[in-house]
Amino acid sequence: MIPVAFDYQKAGSVDEAIAALSSGDSKILAGGHSLLPAMKLRLNQPAKLIDISRIEALKGIREEGGEIVIGAGTTHGDIATSELIRNKLSFFAEAAALIGDVQVRNYGTIGGSLAHADPAADWPALVLAADAGIEVKGSGGLRKIAATDFFTGFFSTALGENEIITAIRVPIPAAGTKMNYQKFSQPASRFAIVGCAAMRSPDGKTRIAFTGVSENAFRATAAENALSGQPVSDASIGSAADLALAGVNVLGDHFASSEYRQHLARVYLAKALNAVS
Amino acid sequence: MSVRIHVRVNGVDYHHDVEPRTLLVQYLRDTLRLTGTHIGCDTSSCGACTIHVNGKAAKSCTMLAVQADGCEITTIEGLSNGIELHPLQEGFRECHGLQCGFCTPGMIMTAADLLQHNPNPGESDIRHALEGNFCRCTGYHNIVKSVQYAAEKMQAVQQNKKEVAA
Incomplete structure (x- = not known):
């Protein structure tokens, strides 16, 4: 073709x-x-x-002022193998290693994935759970869009027509914070049928984000509030899942019906929460 | 519109004017007549078109020829010197790593990428590395054995070189 x-x-x-x-x-x-x-x-x-693939300024991963800054042109493969990411933002490395296959990871970039905003892409869940900022540049200069404001619908983002993503800025989690990403992959493409990213700090503050479940990746704010500072147990996970999925238009397609996807979302939320508690 | 590109493929320099929409795999097959690189799914799922671009495995159906401008490319034809088989090629022959053979060039190029980073892979490393390559004859078991054969042979050659040098 x-x-x-x-x-x-x-x-x-x-x-x-x-x-x-x-x-x-x-x-x-x-x-x-x-x-x-x-x-x-x-x-x-x-x-x-x-x-833009030859623009060196868009590539690389560095630590700067309490943030990990990932250039938009950095490949999934480079994120998966970065020592800095493994040490300070481990679930980014784990998620990157689960994207597509080695050939895709060698060329696909984090900025490209975010701008494309496929409802089943992995990165949206990660940047949401990590409370990252998406740095973009247009003719009016640089601005930072909070991840929570970035994904606006099916393949839609807050990126302006003439803007380019330049970097992803992730606040470095407090020491002792646990983070995890769990996904049920589509077996051929390895896109997420359901993906759940979770982060929990030592004081119990919890963030949860889903991808693959709905038209765009989203934070499960009500579930986060219910769990923050509270112990994680089968009962609290169950009620968090109810809160996370309440009012969500869960996608159904030939890979997974809406009911099945909803079930998977509960199972993968439990996996992610158990891993961070 | 056409764009002038310069690529070095299997050690040979080429300069061509290409339409921007020309896929790298088309350029290799139709312009350079290097038809060892296969087009399978043409949707970046099956890996039959895998080549190396600047030493990294890439699916050449999902890359434009213009994106490869200035790059060093290796295809299955360039993996060995044309006289001896590369250990991976030999492994696929010895271990019956192919049935119809359509996926083989891509399998070998992806496996070659793996062995560059991990000269002694376990079975799960090999299966994980070959996730992006489909064999519709479903001959995966012998493909894994073929890669293991190559890894052992390449390590033995390395060991021999060290001993000779010592």
Whole structure:
């Protein structure tokens, strides 16, 4: 399958890419592992691709002012093997190693995955549970969007039309914080049929996020409030699951019916909570 | 629109004008006539099109030729010197690691990526590393054995080299 013809520009800098984006019907090409399959299926037919994969400033992982800063162009594979991530943000490394397969992890990027906002992608659950900020840049300069404000619907985000994700900024968790990501993978694509990320600090403050369950990844705030500072037990997990799924439009498709997905969400929430308690 | 690219494939430099929508696998197969790289699912699921780009396994059906500009590429044709088989190729022959053979080039290229990072993989390491490669003859068991054969052979060669050097 071959995409519809398009123009191509290799951007040497973020500003060059932003300027190119402003010139019309263009899409950003990073690892291409979400965009190219969509273009081959003609679900997306941009007139121009702006390739940001060679911009070094978008790559790499560093610690800065109490945050882990992950460049948007960093691949899943580089996150999975980063010592800094393994030591300070272990569930990011665990989740990264579960994305797709080695070939996909070698090229797919965290920024690309977040911008694409596939309802079954892993990263949205992780950045939500870690309370990360998504740093974006447009012609008006840099701004930071809280992960909780970023995912706005089915393949939809708060990213402006001419903006590019530049980095993911994750507050370094307090010492002793436990974090975990559990997913039930679709066996061919390894996208999450259900994914649950959880983080619990020594004082019991708990954050929970789901992906794959609904139109977009979300924080289970009511469940977090019920569990924060309270012991984790079978009973409290059960009521947290009720709270987490109340009012959620649970997806059903040929991989998993809505009822089955709801069941999986409860099971994977329990796995994640047991791992962090 | 066409874009001038320069790639080095199996040690040979190529310069071509390509349409931006040309997939890397098409460029390799149709322009360079390197047809050892197969197109299986064409949706980045099956891994038959796996090659190495700058030393890392990549699915060439999900990469544009223009994205490979300036890169060093190895395909199945470049894995050995053309006279001797690469230990992985030999392993697949010795251990009956292929039936129809369609997935084999991708399997071997992904396994070669694994052995670069982990010269002594266990069975679960091999199965995990080959997650992105499908064999529809379902010959996975012998594929794992073939990779183990290659790992042992490559380690023995390394050991020999060390002893000779000492």
